[in-house]
Amino acid sequence: MDALQEHATELAPRLSSQAKVVGKEGTVKRYDESTAPDPTFTVFPHTEEDVVETVRYCREKDLKCFAQSGGHNWRVKNHNSIDVVICMRGLNHVSIDESEQTVTFGGGIIVKELIDAVTEKKFEVTTGLCNTVGVVGAVLYGGMGRYVGKYGLGIDNLVYVNLVDSYGNIHRNVNGNTHPDLWWAIRGAGASFGIVTKATMKIYPQSKNGLSWTCTLIFTNPSRETIEKAFRAIDATHFGETMCILFSFAFIPPMGYPSLVVALWFYGPASQAERAWELVLDPSLQPNFKQAAILPADRLNDGNDAGCVTGFRRPGAAMGIERLDIAAFYEIWDLWLEFGQNEGTETSVVLVERFSKKKSLEVSDEETAFSHLHRGIVYEVSIAPGYRDKRLDGKAQDFTNRARDILIEKCSDPGKIRSYPAGAGFHEPIESIFGGEERVQKLLAIKQKWDPENYWGALFDLL
Incomplete structure (x- = not known):
């Protein structure tokens, strides 16, 4: 009897009838496959009790387990030591x-x-x-x-x-x-x-009946002047509570042209939206493509589906910045283009987001481990190389590191590194994730109480 059969034979009777224990064929794809676990087996629980029994079984057998649902956290720190993945998708009631x-x-x-x-x-x-x-x-x-x-x-x-x-x-x-x-x-x-x-x-x-205005602008092969005008318009816009923006460097199919893609959102009618976004909608920017629509709430995310596909290697990083330094993003554009010349890298993107943070900042910095270091950030940036050939791992990591360094040097306040928890790299200082030594020490004390062996160490080492 091999290891899988042994574990399945022992664990299955402890689970509900609808739970499953499967081998390598059941390994679930992740957003970043470069650090995906390679488990001995995967458990698909159907109830909370199934999760309890799976964790208890893993502890009894000295196995390391790791839970995931969508699988979009980027970096699984201890991926090489994970024996069992618990795919939570059955608990979707x-x-x-x-x-x-x-x-x-x-x-x-x-x-x-x-x-x-x-x-x-x-x-x-x-x-x-x-x-x-x-x-x-x-x-x-x-x-x-x-x-x-x-x-x-x-x-x-x-x-x-x-x-x-x-x-x-x-x-x-x-x-x-x-x-x-x-x-x-x-x-x-x-x-x-x-x-x-x-x-x-x-x-x-x-x-407003759940209806929102959206508009996508695409600038194909943009000149530096175009990028600068677009960035200055975005930066000068007042972001009200019913607004957000996503803009990215992306290779647009089917031809793969390098492009600046700007996605605007406003919760309200088109007339109000156009006034709120008038600087970005200025006709002098001359996008190659423009499409506006009124969408219901259950369709708002559909346009982002292509960028959320699992199964690619994405050793990226996500962090907050204070300002859109044009020279910095010119450098990042050039790095992105350089990496994009490698075969199979057409899904690589640099994504920037901005939301109104006024409501978020009403919560005291003492109320959660998610500090004002992130709550008050102006822009969130994701550096996301995308490819399948693991031979590109080194080049991808170099692209990510160089882009990250530029953002820290030119777009951040001195001494402030704001690494978003779900997208922090392996060697990111823990203080840049949680906001200072005092907060880290508080986390460490709680960790010692609730997980003294650091069993849950897949994403951060808090010991």
């Missing part, structure tokens, strides 16, 4: 309490499933911008998205969670009253403290 204005969902739900459920009931919820991202993972590391300006971050809208700790014990209804230290830590450091099997979040009645 949703229930809505309209009177309390909350939604409760399983730890495996993805953004599209949550949006569809709340939209059907004429509500809206703070989620990310990619349909296939796991909600729990995105929310616990901050939770940025279109509605941040109106309702704050995802972590600020959490009501409580159920969490399985490193010993396989489940803690139900974890919140600020029942487990104040754990509640502070998981809202920002998330999976470093356990597996969330269920969560409840606030939801809000739709306004």
Whole structure:
């Protein structure tokens, strides 16, 4: 009997009838395959109790396990030591309490499933911008998205969670009253403290019938003058609570032309949107392509699906910056073009996002592990090389590192490195993720209490 058969024979009877234990053929693709685990087996739980039993079994057998839903966290730090992946996708139930204005969902739900459920009931919820991202993972590391300006971050809208700790014990209804230290830590450091099997979040009645204005502008083979004009227009725009923007360097199919892609969003009618975005919509910018539309809430993320595909190698980095330094982004454009000359790198992008942060900043810096270091950031930047040939790993990492260094040197305040938790690199100083030595020491103390062996060390070493 081989190892897989032995584990399956022992574990399966402890699980519900709908749970599955599979071998290599069941390994789930991740957004960044360059650090994906290569597990002995994968478990697909169907209930919270299945997660509990799987963790307990792994501890009994001295196996390292790792939970994922959408699989979009970039860097799995200890990927080479992971024996078992727990794919949470079977825990994707949703229930809505309209009177309390909350939604409760399983730890495996993805953004599209949550949006569809709340939209059907004429509500809206703070989620990310990619349909296939796991909600729990995105929310616990901050939770940025279109509605941040109106309702704050995802972590600020959490009501409580159920969490399985490193010993396989489940803690139900974890919140600020029942487990104040754990509640502070998981809202920002998330999976470093356990597996969330269920969560409840606030939801809000739709306004404007849930309809939003969107507009995509594409500048193909843009000149430096065009990039500068577009960036200056973006930077000079006042970002109200009903606005957000995504702009990127991307190779546009089918010809793969290097392009600047600008995606605008406004929660309201076209007439108001055009006034709010008038600087970016200035006809003198002369985009090669422009398309505006009014979309319902359940269609807002559809345009981002192509950029969220799993199965590529993406040793990237995500960080916050203070300003759009034009010279810095010229350098990054050149680095991106250089890396894009390698065969099979056409999915590589440099993505910049901006949201209104006023609502987020209303939350005290002492309330969550997600500090004001990130809450007040002006722009979020993701450097995301994309390819399948692992022989390009070195070049990709060099591209990421050089772009990161430019952002720190030219677009950040002196001494401030703001690495977004879900996209921090392997060697990123922990202080640049959580906001200073005092906050790190607080996390370390909580970690010693809840996970003294650092069993949950896949994303950060907090020991």
